[in-house]
Amino acid sequence: xxxxxxxxxxxxxxxxxxxxxxxxxxxxxxxxxxxxxxxxxxxxxxxxxxxxxxxxxxxxxxxxxxxxxxxxxxxxxxxxxxxxxxxxxxxxxxxxxxxxxxxxxxxxxxxxxxxxxxxxxxxxxxxxxxxxxxxxxxxxxxxxxxxxxxxxxxxxxxxxxxxxxxxxxxxxxxxxxxxxxxxxxxxxxxxxxxxxxxxxxxxxxxxxxxxxxxxxxxxxxxxxxxxxxxxxxxxxxxxxxxxxxxxxxxxxxxxxxxxxxxxxxx
Amino acid sequence: xxxxxxxxxxxxxxxxxxxxxxxxxxxxxxxxxxxxxxxxxxxxxxxxxxxxxxxxxxxxxxxxxxxxxxxxxxxxxxxxxxxxxxxxxxxxxxxxxxxxxxxxxxxxxxxxxxxxxxxxxxxxxxxxxx
Numbered sequence: 001x002x003x004x005x006x007x008x009x010x011x012x013x014x015x016x017x018x019x020x021x022x023x024x025x026x027x028x029x030x031x032x033x034x035x036x037x038x039x040x041x042x043x044x045x046x047x048x049x050x051x052x053x054x055x056x057x058x059x060x061x062x063x064x065x066x067x068x069x070x071x072x073x074x075x076x077x078x079x080x081x082x083x084x085x086x087x088x089x090x091x092x093x094x095x096x097x098x099x100x101x102x103x104x105x106x107x108x109x110x111x112x113x114x115x116x117x118x119x120x121x122x123x124x125x126x127x128x129x130x131x132x133x134x135x136x137x138x139x140x141x142x143x144x145x146x147x148x149x150x151x152x153x154x155x156x157x158x159x160x161x162x163x164x165x166x167x168x169x170x171x172x173x174x175x176x177x178x179x180x181x182x183x184x185x186x187x188x189x190x191x192x193x194x195x196x197x198x199x200x201x202x203x204x205x206x207x208x209x210x211x212x213x214x215x216x217x218x219x220x221x222x223x224x225x226x227x228x229x230x231x232x233x234x235x236x237x238x239x240x241x242x243x244x245x246x247x248x249x250x251x252x253x254x255x256x257x258x259x260x261x262x263x264x265x266x
Numbered sequence: 267x268x269x270x271x272x273x274x275x276x277x278x279x280x281x282x283x284x285x286x287x288x289x290x291x292x293x294x295x296x297x298x299x300x301x302x303x304x305x306x307x308x309x310x311x312x313x314x315x316x317x318x319x320x321x322x323x324x325x326x327x328x329x330x331x332x333x334x335x336x337x338x339x340x341x342x343x344x345x346x347x348x349x350x351x352x353x354x355x356x357x358x359x360x361x362x363x364x365x366x367x368x369x370x371x372x373x374x375x376x377x378x379x380x381x382x383x384x385x386x387x388x389x390x391x392x393x394x395x396x
Contacts, residue, residue: 004384024386031391038281038333039390042342168277218392232385 031111032207041227056170
Protein backbone atom coordinates (compact mmCIF):
# COMPACT_ATOMS: atom_id res chain seq x y z
CA UNK A 1 0.00 0.00 0.00
CA UNK A 2 1.32 3.43 -0.86
CA UNK A 3 0.53 6.90 0.50
CA UNK A 4 -2.87 6.96 -1.24
CA UNK A 5 -4.15 4.46 1.37
CA UNK A 6 -6.74 3.16 -1.09
CA UNK A 7 -7.04 -0.23 0.58
CA UNK A 8 -8.20 1.48 3.82
CA UNK A 9 -11.29 2.84 2.08
CA UNK A 10 -14.61 0.99 2.47
CA UNK A 11 -14.86 0.65 -1.31
CA UNK A 12 -15.03 -2.62 -3.26
CA UNK A 13 -12.76 -3.36 -6.22
CA UNK A 14 -15.65 -2.77 -8.59
CA UNK A 15 -16.39 0.50 -6.80
CA UNK A 16 -12.80 1.63 -7.29
CA UNK A 17 -12.98 0.61 -10.91
CA UNK A 18 -16.07 2.76 -11.39
CA UNK A 19 -14.51 5.77 -9.64
CA UNK A 20 -11.19 5.49 -11.51
CA UNK A 21 -12.96 5.17 -14.83
CA UNK A 22 -15.22 8.15 -14.13
CA UNK A 23 -12.28 10.29 -12.99
CA UNK A 24 -10.17 9.34 -15.98
CA UNK A 25 -12.98 10.25 -18.37
CA UNK A 26 -13.62 13.64 -16.74
CA UNK A 27 -9.96 14.51 -16.48
CA UNK A 28 -9.01 13.48 -20.00
CA UNK A 29 -11.51 15.86 -21.55
CA UNK A 30 -10.41 18.86 -19.49
CA UNK A 31 -6.61 18.46 -19.17
CA UNK A 32 -5.78 20.77 -22.06
CA UNK A 33 -2.13 21.44 -21.32
CA UNK A 34 -1.22 17.76 -21.59
CA UNK A 35 -2.62 17.73 -25.12
CA UNK A 36 -0.17 20.39 -26.24
CA UNK A 37 3.05 20.25 -24.20
CA UNK A 38 5.73 17.67 -23.42
CA UNK A 39 5.02 15.31 -20.54
CA UNK A 40 7.80 13.66 -18.57
CA UNK A 41 7.33 11.02 -15.90
CA UNK A 42 5.64 10.04 -13.71
CA UNK A 43 8.67 9.93 -11.43
CA UNK A 44 6.84 8.97 -8.25
CA UNK A 45 5.46 10.61 -5.13
CA UNK A 46 8.94 10.87 -3.58
CA UNK A 47 10.26 12.93 -6.51
CA UNK A 48 10.55 16.50 -5.28
CA UNK A 49 12.43 18.69 -7.74
CA UNK A 50 13.27 19.19 -11.40
CA UNK A 51 16.89 19.75 -12.37
CA UNK A 52 17.34 23.10 -14.11
CA UNK A 53 21.05 22.75 -14.77
CA UNK A 54 21.56 26.19 -13.20
CA UNK A 55 23.48 27.41 -10.20
CA UNK A 56 23.38 30.38 -7.80
CA UNK A 57 26.44 32.00 -6.26
CA UNK A 58 27.21 31.34 -2.62
CA UNK A 59 28.80 33.99 -0.46
CA UNK A 60 31.77 31.97 0.56
CA UNK A 61 33.03 28.42 0.67
CA UNK A 62 33.39 26.47 3.93
CA UNK A 63 37.14 26.96 3.83
CA UNK A 64 39.78 28.98 2.01
CA UNK A 65 41.09 28.09 -1.43
CA UNK A 66 37.86 26.76 -2.91
CA UNK A 67 34.88 28.32 -4.64
CA UNK A 68 31.26 27.30 -4.16
CA UNK A 69 27.97 27.29 -6.04
CA UNK A 70 24.48 26.19 -5.12
CA UNK A 71 22.36 24.16 -7.53
CA UNK A 72 19.02 25.64 -8.49
CA UNK A 73 16.10 23.26 -8.84
CA UNK A 74 12.42 23.68 -9.54
CA UNK A 75 10.39 22.21 -6.67
CA UNK A 76 7.37 20.13 -7.56
CA UNK A 77 4.00 21.43 -6.46
CA UNK A 78 1.08 19.37 -5.20
CA UNK A 79 -2.56 19.85 -6.13
CA UNK A 80 -5.37 18.19 -4.22
CA UNK A 81 -9.14 18.34 -4.75
CA UNK A 82 -11.15 16.70 -1.98
CA UNK A 83 -14.62 15.22 -2.37
CA UNK A 84 -17.12 13.06 -0.50
CA UNK A 85 -19.20 10.18 -1.78
CA UNK A 86 -22.23 8.59 -0.18
CA UNK A 87 -21.54 5.09 1.11
CA UNK A 88 -25.14 4.23 0.37
CA UNK A 89 -24.58 5.18 -3.28
CA UNK A 90 -21.44 3.03 -3.37
CA UNK A 91 -23.39 0.06 -1.98
CA UNK A 92 -26.05 0.55 -4.63
CA UNK A 93 -23.37 0.59 -7.31
CA UNK A 94 -22.09 -2.75 -5.96
CA UNK A 95 -25.64 -4.09 -6.36
CA UNK A 96 -25.55 -3.08 -10.00
CA UNK A 97 -27.02 0.42 -9.98
CA UNK A 98 -25.75 2.16 -13.11
CA UNK A 99 -26.69 5.70 -12.08
CA UNK A 100 -24.52 6.27 -9.02
CA UNK A 101 -24.25 9.91 -8.01
CA UNK A 102 -20.62 10.80 -8.71
CA UNK A 103 -21.25 14.53 -9.04
CA UNK A 104 -18.76 15.38 -6.31
CA UNK A 105 -16.03 13.39 -8.06
CA UNK A 106 -16.84 15.06 -11.39
CA UNK A 107 -16.63 18.49 -9.78
CA UNK A 108 -13.29 17.71 -8.12
CA UNK A 109 -11.90 16.32 -11.39
CA UNK A 110 -12.89 19.45 -13.25
CA UNK A 111 -11.44 21.70 -10.56
CA UNK A 112 -8.05 20.01 -10.48
CA UNK A 113 -7.90 19.94 -14.29
CA UNK A 114 -8.66 23.66 -14.40
CA UNK A 115 -5.98 24.30 -11.78
CA UNK A 116 -3.41 22.41 -13.88
CA UNK A 117 -4.41 24.31 -17.01
CA UNK A 118 -4.23 27.68 -15.27
CA UNK A 119 -0.84 26.89 -13.72
CA UNK A 120 0.63 25.88 -17.08
CA UNK A 121 -0.90 28.56 -19.30
CA UNK A 122 -1.14 31.55 -16.93
CA UNK A 123 1.19 30.66 -14.06
CA UNK A 124 0.85 30.22 -10.32
CA UNK A 125 2.20 33.01 -8.19
CA UNK A 126 5.27 31.90 -6.31
CA UNK A 127 5.22 28.40 -7.75
CA UNK A 128 5.12 28.22 -11.56
CA UNK A 129 5.84 30.60 -14.43
CA UNK A 130 3.14 30.02 -17.01
CA UNK A 131 3.42 30.02 -20.79
CA UNK A 132 1.66 33.38 -21.08
CA UNK A 133 3.84 35.01 -18.42
CA UNK A 134 7.03 33.79 -20.07
CA UNK A 135 6.14 34.73 -23.65
CA UNK A 136 8.04 37.82 -24.85
CA UNK A 137 5.54 38.40 -27.64
CA UNK A 138 2.96 41.10 -27.28
CA UNK A 139 -0.42 39.56 -26.59
CA UNK A 140 -2.84 39.71 -29.51
CA UNK A 141 -6.29 41.10 -28.66
CA UNK A 142 -9.13 38.81 -29.63
CA UNK A 143 -11.95 40.93 -30.88
CA UNK A 144 -15.58 40.49 -29.93
CA UNK A 145 -16.32 39.13 -33.37
CA UNK A 146 -15.10 35.73 -34.54
CA UNK A 147 -14.55 37.24 -38.00
CA UNK A 148 -11.15 38.35 -36.80
CA UNK A 149 -10.10 34.98 -35.36
CA UNK A 150 -8.40 33.56 -38.50
CA UNK A 151 -6.37 36.75 -38.93
CA UNK A 152 -5.41 36.86 -35.24
CA UNK A 153 -4.39 33.19 -35.15
CA UNK A 154 -2.49 33.55 -38.44
CA UNK A 155 -0.78 36.62 -36.99
CA UNK A 156 0.28 34.65 -33.94
CA UNK A 157 1.66 31.86 -36.13
CA UNK A 158 3.55 34.44 -38.19
CA UNK A 159 5.02 35.90 -34.99
CA UNK A 160 6.28 32.44 -34.05
CA UNK A 161 7.78 31.92 -37.50
CA UNK A 162 9.55 35.29 -37.22
CA UNK A 163 11.16 33.99 -34.02
CA UNK A 164 12.32 30.83 -35.78
CA UNK A 165 9.73 28.67 -34.04
CA UNK A 166 8.57 25.93 -36.37
CA UNK A 167 5.25 24.10 -36.28
CA UNK A 168 2.98 22.38 -36.18
CA UNK A 169 1.13 24.71 -33.85
CA UNK A 170 -1.67 24.07 -31.38
CA UNK A 171 -4.37 26.33 -30.00
CA UNK A 172 -5.75 26.25 -26.45
CA UNK A 173 -9.12 27.98 -26.31
CA UNK A 174 -10.87 29.15 -23.16
CA UNK A 175 -14.43 27.93 -22.66
CA UNK A 176 -16.18 30.93 -24.17
CA UNK A 177 -13.80 31.17 -27.12
CA UNK A 178 -14.06 27.44 -27.78
CA UNK A 179 -17.85 27.53 -27.84
CA UNK A 180 -17.78 30.51 -30.15
CA UNK A 181 -15.34 28.89 -32.57
CA UNK A 182 -17.20 25.59 -32.72
CA UNK A 183 -20.59 27.19 -33.39
CA UNK A 184 -19.36 29.59 -36.07
CA UNK A 185 -19.42 29.11 -39.80
CA UNK A 186 -17.73 31.68 -41.98
CA UNK A 187 -19.13 33.20 -45.14
CA UNK A 188 -20.01 30.37 -47.46
CA UNK A 189 -20.68 27.99 -44.57
CA UNK A 190 -17.07 26.93 -44.03
CA UNK A 191 -16.61 25.99 -40.33
CA UNK A 192 -14.30 28.37 -38.49
CA UNK A 193 -12.83 25.39 -36.62
CA UNK A 194 -11.62 23.83 -39.89
CA UNK A 195 -10.19 27.13 -41.09
CA UNK A 196 -8.17 27.51 -37.87
CA UNK A 197 -6.98 23.90 -38.20
CA UNK A 198 -5.57 24.67 -41.63
CA UNK A 199 -3.69 27.69 -40.29
CA UNK A 200 -2.25 25.82 -37.30
CA UNK A 201 -1.66 22.36 -38.81
CA UNK A 202 -2.21 21.11 -35.26
CA UNK A 203 -4.92 20.50 -32.66
CA UNK A 204 -7.42 22.94 -31.20
CA UNK A 205 -8.28 22.02 -27.65
CA UNK A 206 -10.94 22.98 -25.13
CA UNK A 207 -9.03 24.53 -22.24
CA UNK A 208 -11.22 25.34 -19.24
CA UNK A 209 -9.45 27.89 -17.05
CA UNK A 210 -7.67 29.60 -19.93
CA UNK A 211 -8.57 33.25 -20.40
CA UNK A 212 -8.71 33.89 -24.14
CA UNK A 213 -6.43 31.58 -26.08
CA UNK A 214 -2.82 30.55 -26.51
CA UNK A 215 -1.07 29.58 -29.76
CA UNK A 216 2.03 27.45 -29.21
CA UNK A 217 4.45 25.27 -31.10
CA UNK A 218 4.11 21.50 -30.82
CA UNK A 219 7.59 20.74 -32.18
CA UNK A 220 8.64 19.56 -28.70
CA UNK A 221 11.24 20.64 -26.18
CA UNK A 222 9.75 24.09 -25.54
CA UNK A 223 7.36 23.42 -22.63
CA UNK A 224 8.01 20.65 -20.13
CA UNK A 225 5.51 19.26 -17.65
CA UNK A 226 7.29 16.95 -15.22
CA UNK A 227 5.01 14.65 -13.29
CA UNK A 228 5.89 13.25 -9.88
CA UNK A 229 2.75 11.39 -8.87
CA UNK A 230 0.34 11.45 -11.78
CA UNK A 231 -3.30 12.18 -11.00
CA UNK A 232 -4.58 9.63 -8.51
CA UNK A 233 -7.53 9.06 -6.22
CA UNK A 234 -6.55 8.66 -2.59
CA UNK A 235 -8.41 7.90 0.61
CA UNK A 236 -8.76 10.35 3.48
CA UNK A 237 -11.38 9.09 5.96
CA UNK A 238 -14.92 7.78 6.30
CA UNK A 239 -17.85 7.49 8.68
CA UNK A 240 -21.14 5.68 8.48
CA UNK A 241 -22.53 8.02 5.86
CA UNK A 242 -19.75 9.16 3.58
CA UNK A 243 -16.26 8.30 2.41
CA UNK A 244 -13.87 11.20 1.93
CA UNK A 245 -11.50 10.89 -1.00
CA UNK A 246 -9.29 13.22 -2.96
CA UNK A 247 -7.70 13.66 -6.36
CA UNK A 248 -4.04 14.51 -6.14
CA UNK A 249 -0.96 15.04 -8.27
CA UNK A 250 2.52 16.50 -7.99
CA UNK A 251 4.28 18.20 -10.87
CA UNK A 252 6.56 20.95 -12.05
CA UNK A 253 6.36 22.97 -15.23
CA UNK A 254 8.94 25.11 -16.92
CA UNK A 255 9.22 27.01 -20.16
CA UNK A 256 12.41 26.21 -22.05
CA UNK A 257 11.64 28.46 -25.03
CA UNK A 258 9.57 31.50 -24.03
CA UNK A 259 9.30 32.60 -27.69
CA UNK A 260 7.39 29.44 -28.62
CA UNK A 261 3.94 30.75 -27.63
CA UNK A 262 1.71 33.77 -28.27
CA UNK A 263 -1.18 34.75 -26.01
CA UNK A 264 -4.49 35.86 -27.48
CA UNK A 265 -6.19 37.87 -24.75
CA UNK A 266 -9.96 38.18 -24.50
CA UNK B 267 19.67 7.08 -43.29
CA UNK B 268 16.17 5.71 -43.06
CA UNK B 269 13.30 6.48 -40.71
CA UNK B 270 11.82 3.01 -40.63
CA UNK B 271 11.00 3.14 -36.94
CA UNK B 272 8.05 5.36 -37.74
CA UNK B 273 4.87 3.67 -38.82
CA UNK B 274 3.07 7.02 -39.22
CA UNK B 275 4.37 10.27 -40.79
CA UNK B 276 6.96 11.54 -38.25
CA UNK B 277 5.82 15.14 -38.66
CA UNK B 278 2.40 14.14 -37.35
CA UNK B 279 3.85 12.43 -34.27
CA UNK B 280 4.50 14.28 -30.99
CA UNK B 281 8.06 14.37 -29.70
CA UNK B 282 7.48 11.87 -26.89
CA UNK B 283 6.04 9.32 -29.31
CA UNK B 284 9.01 9.78 -31.66
CA UNK B 285 11.33 9.13 -28.72
CA UNK B 286 9.29 6.06 -27.79
CA UNK B 287 9.58 4.75 -31.36
CA UNK B 288 13.35 5.37 -31.43
CA UNK B 289 13.85 3.41 -28.23
CA UNK B 290 11.63 0.59 -29.50
CA UNK B 291 13.82 0.44 -32.63
CA UNK B 292 16.94 0.45 -30.47
CA UNK B 293 15.53 -2.34 -28.30
CA UNK B 294 14.92 -4.42 -31.44
CA UNK B 295 18.45 -3.82 -32.69
CA UNK B 296 19.99 -4.80 -29.36
CA UNK B 297 17.93 -8.01 -29.31
CA UNK B 298 19.08 -8.84 -32.84
CA UNK B 299 22.71 -8.23 -31.87
CA UNK B 300 22.32 -10.53 -28.86
CA UNK B 301 21.08 -13.29 -31.15
CA UNK B 302 23.91 -12.76 -33.62
CA UNK B 303 26.60 -12.89 -30.93
CA UNK B 304 25.04 -16.02 -29.45
CA UNK B 305 25.34 -17.73 -32.83
CA UNK B 306 28.90 -16.50 -33.47
CA UNK B 307 30.04 -17.60 -30.03
CA UNK B 308 28.50 -21.04 -30.60
CA UNK B 309 30.69 -21.72 -33.64
CA UNK B 310 33.90 -19.83 -32.81
CA UNK B 311 36.92 -21.89 -31.70
CA UNK B 312 39.59 -19.19 -31.25
CA UNK B 313 39.71 -18.38 -27.48
CA UNK B 314 40.72 -14.73 -28.00
CA UNK B 315 37.94 -14.14 -30.52
CA UNK B 316 35.49 -15.81 -28.15
CA UNK B 317 36.54 -13.53 -25.30
CA UNK B 318 36.05 -10.44 -27.43
CA UNK B 319 32.62 -11.51 -28.59
CA UNK B 320 31.52 -12.41 -25.07
CA UNK B 321 32.62 -8.95 -23.97
CA UNK B 322 30.72 -7.37 -26.85
CA UNK B 323 27.60 -9.39 -26.06
CA UNK B 324 27.82 -8.12 -22.48
CA UNK B 325 27.52 -4.58 -23.82
CA UNK B 326 24.37 -5.57 -25.69
CA UNK B 327 22.89 -7.04 -22.50
CA UNK B 328 23.38 -3.64 -20.89
CA UNK B 329 22.02 -1.66 -23.85
CA UNK B 330 18.96 -3.89 -24.18
CA UNK B 331 18.21 -3.60 -20.47
CA UNK B 332 18.56 0.19 -20.47
CA UNK B 333 16.27 0.54 -23.48
CA UNK B 334 13.70 -1.71 -21.83
CA UNK B 335 13.79 0.13 -18.53
CA UNK B 336 13.32 3.48 -20.29
CA UNK B 337 10.29 2.19 -22.17
CA UNK B 338 8.78 0.61 -19.06
CA UNK B 339 9.14 3.85 -17.10
CA UNK B 340 7.35 5.71 -19.85
CA UNK B 341 4.52 3.17 -20.15
CA UNK B 342 2.76 2.35 -16.87
CA UNK B 343 0.49 -0.42 -18.26
CA UNK B 344 3.49 -2.17 -19.83
CA UNK B 345 5.43 -1.74 -16.60
CA UNK B 346 2.56 -3.23 -14.60
CA UNK B 347 2.47 -6.34 -16.79
CA UNK B 348 6.27 -6.66 -16.87
CA UNK B 349 6.37 -6.39 -13.09
CA UNK B 350 4.39 -9.62 -12.84
CA UNK B 351 6.59 -11.52 -15.31
CA UNK B 352 10.19 -10.37 -15.01
CA UNK B 353 12.43 -11.96 -12.36
CA UNK B 354 9.60 -14.23 -11.17
CA UNK B 355 9.73 -17.97 -10.56
CA UNK B 356 7.39 -20.53 -12.15
CA UNK B 357 5.80 -21.00 -15.54
CA UNK B 358 6.36 -17.93 -17.70
CA UNK B 359 3.11 -18.24 -19.64
CA UNK B 360 1.09 -18.60 -16.45
CA UNK B 361 2.88 -15.61 -14.96
CA UNK B 362 2.10 -13.64 -18.11
CA UNK B 363 -1.61 -14.42 -18.01
CA UNK B 364 -1.76 -13.60 -14.31
CA UNK B 365 0.15 -10.35 -14.74
CA UNK B 366 -2.14 -9.25 -17.54
CA UNK B 367 -5.23 -10.05 -15.49
CA UNK B 368 -3.90 -8.20 -12.45
CA UNK B 369 -2.94 -5.17 -14.50
CA UNK B 370 -6.10 -4.82 -16.54
CA UNK B 371 -8.92 -6.97 -15.23
CA UNK B 372 -9.01 -8.46 -11.75
CA UNK B 373 -8.61 -5.58 -9.41
CA UNK B 374 -6.97 -3.65 -12.18
CA UNK B 375 -8.71 -0.62 -10.83
CA UNK B 376 -9.04 -2.00 -7.36
CA UNK B 377 -7.70 -0.89 -4.06
CA UNK B 378 -4.15 -0.63 -5.37
CA UNK B 379 -5.18 1.58 -8.26
CA UNK B 380 -5.12 1.06 -11.98
CA UNK B 381 -1.38 0.85 -12.18
CA UNK B 382 1.61 0.04 -10.07
CA UNK B 383 1.82 3.51 -8.54
CA UNK B 384 -1.91 3.65 -7.79
CA UNK B 385 -2.44 6.49 -10.25
CA UNK B 386 -5.00 6.86 -13.00
CA UNK B 387 -2.12 6.62 -15.51
CA UNK B 388 -3.32 9.53 -17.61
CA UNK B 389 0.14 10.76 -18.59
CA UNK B 390 0.60 12.59 -21.86
CA UNK B 391 -2.54 13.37 -23.83
CA UNK B 392 -0.79 14.52 -27.01
CA UNK B 393 -2.80 13.11 -29.86
CA UNK B 394 -5.91 12.66 -27.71
CA UNK B 395 -9.23 13.98 -29.03
CA UNK B 396 -9.95 17.59 -28.10
